[in-house]
Amino acid sequence: MILNKVITTTGVGLLKYSALVVIILLLCACGDSNKLSLSQRSIIYCSEGSPETFNPQLVTSGTTIDATSHQLYDRLITYKGKENILSPALAKSWHVTKDGKKITFYLRQDVAFHQTDYFTPSRKLTADDVLFSFSRIIDKEHPYHHISGGHYPFFQSVEFGNLIEKIEKINDYTIRFQLKHADSTFLANLATDFAIILSQEYAEQLALKKKEHDIDLHPIGTGPFKLKEYHIGSFIRYYRHDDYWQDQAKIEQLVYDISPSKTSRLTKLLAKECDVSSYPIAHGKIKERQDLELDSVTALNIGYFGFNTKKAPFNNKLVRLAVSLAINKQALIDTVYQGQAEMANSIIPKSSWAYDDSIQMQEYNPIQAKALLEVAGLAQGFTMDIWAMPVQRSYNPNAVTMAKLIQADLKEIGITVNIISYEWTTFLRKLAQGEHQTFLLGWYADHPDPDNFFSPMLSCSATETGNNRTFWCNKEYDALLQQALQTNNIKKRKSYYAAAMKVINEELPLLPIAHSKRYQARDKAVKGKILADFGGISFYQVYKESPTQNPEESENEGSSNNLNVEAKH
């Protein structure tokens, strides 16, 4: 009887055990394939948000640029190396006339466009494609200009339309830009993430089908990857572009796993569900792990606290100065950036060649701030709004916390602060409409030229396109920027920019807070450079190191053991 009982219980146990073995078998029955497994040939990137569009010409948002610019497209010229020298890309060479007004590009003849489910190219890249890509931006009559809204924020902020006289196609592989006046940043602008080349043939086909909007939703480019599928808020799948004009990308598939929550990105990284994660939190934890790596670049960016200079009381310089004096910047950097940032004295980082060492740091002095408020006639204090951006960016990882700290600082000098936050697109729209009093925002440089900080952020023309949300327009400042652009003499340019920085620090349309570092976490097996010094990320050079032979062998042993166990049943 007792023996029987034992047999029954073990019988039941064996039943369950065999179920377990089956599951284990399912999990381990790999390793015998000769070629690399799918996960070895692919990269999953946990990104922080959905791209708004697949055309970088239309946006300035970092998330969209990260997802599209270097994956799907190429530019005429590009930056190479540590010094960021302009080098050939789609254009194999170029020539600038002495007066700097005519720039001729000689294109490569072997550049193939993507072949996808929705488009099959019949020809390689020609001057027509270049002409189309730029005419779309500058020619308001162009049939594609108003598709997707007709806003080209980057190009409008650098006044591309006013700069280019005309674009001429000389022959199929030669194209010439004629400028109205010499501009030392023109080439730099052509190398940015925004100045990508679209396919004119694809645009024509879409026009025939009356589906023009598809050009920005189902993109065709020349880049190392092509779009396979996209589910908003869920994922983007890219395949390798096999006919890429340079060496093929090393991975076959690139997936953007869209995970807006910081903690879920961290969890996925730790659980190996993504290979690379954008903007990781818990740096300490990542550094602790042997199998993970934390990358960082001191990015060309600026996080700032801006004032709407068209609205009272911030139309008064004294009030702006008083508020700036009352903010403890060091505390902001320690708390919000956790010390992972450099304090900003001006809008350009110290690493830029244009930075002037004589620029003085804004000090923290609440007593003087109070005095200034009295002079401004606001001794009894007032109530103001701070608009804190709702998303995390490397230039400002947590705007709401920053707003709370500023709230506490300003309370000391009798100013009551309300913190306001909207959903991101609403936030940007309302800012562009000037509904705010003050705001926390930032700026990434698109290329290393210092003009990329000065013009888009604070020039008069940028007030209209909505990138200058302080609505500060200063004739002297604009004149300085113009002079700096017209010369190629670095020393002269530097002196103009130094003067411009002085104007900013006197007028204080915004208070520069910090230049942050951009972080990215990745699995140790993932090799190759992803983060760029400026602008968007690129997965072109990335690959996965195959694991050493030994663990695979032991895995095989393990599975054969399991087979034996099952055979015994």
Next chain:
Amino acid sequence: MLIFTLRRLNLFIFTMLVLTLLSFSLSFLFPGDPVINLSGQLNSTEQQLAVINQSYRMQDNIIWQYFAYIQHIIQGDFGLSMSSQSPVIDEIMILLPATIELSLVALLIAMFTGIPLGFIAAIKHNKTSDNIILSVAMFGYSIPVFWLGLLAILFFSIGLGWLPSAGRISLLFEIEMVTGIQFFDILMSNSPDKWQAFQDATAHIILPACVVALAPATIFVRLARASMIEVLETSYIRAVKAKGLSFQQIIFRHALRNALIKIIRHVGLQFANLVTIAMVTEVIFSWPGIGRWLIESIYQRDYTAIQSGLLVLSCFIFIVHILTDFIYAALNPLARGNKHGS
């Protein structure tokens, strides 16, 4: 049997009427225009609005409106989701199979662990193993599912790195959706990485399914134990014991089947409980099922999605109940006399 079937059908129709009535009244209870809540058409022009009003018979009295609503539902038109502006029924058809898959796997795990454990406890009635099993079951029953889910992720995904923490399958695999039940879809697809995909999907379902299974499994332990004890005390068991049958014969031939019959009914009832647990678990494990979608709809004030989602989900659970009733009746001739549904 005919009367039994008719009774169940009758019950089904009336319950559905009450459910639709509730869901219909929700559109008046939610803020906003009832016809917009019903149809989900947010940015419609004057003419479109007139067409919608016409089709929902908003100009007639409320009874006609209700019938118009029923008509739409029978045609499979649940309106548009307010947040995505795509038909709710399409979204549900994609999401519901994911929830069914998770719940079924969890139910199987719960049955195959809970019921044997319960039987062992009953056979060892009042001995140490009985006490251990009972106390473990009690402990398992008291653990809140959201806490368990997070703990499982922390331990198995982050700590040990054995199992993935989110989603149904790694994004690397492209599986075309045919049935919606992912395991079938993988087997039917002609992807070269089919087996890798299958392993990956298996690895993805283990954690959420086990978390969902815990509470029902503990209930099954107690049910199985109680019913086995009851059976073992009946006189026919005593009779076969007296006839000198071996212990194994007593349990497997006589006790097991009689004890199982009593549990089968509860399996169906537990399914409702299981789906509720699955909804919370879906949120924790980012499982793309209907529970997570419903909770997101609540955040986004997507009234159309909420009311149709509730209707479909409760209808589904009700069908499962009726099905178990039928299975029970098929297995247990005594139950066929039960004319009234329960």
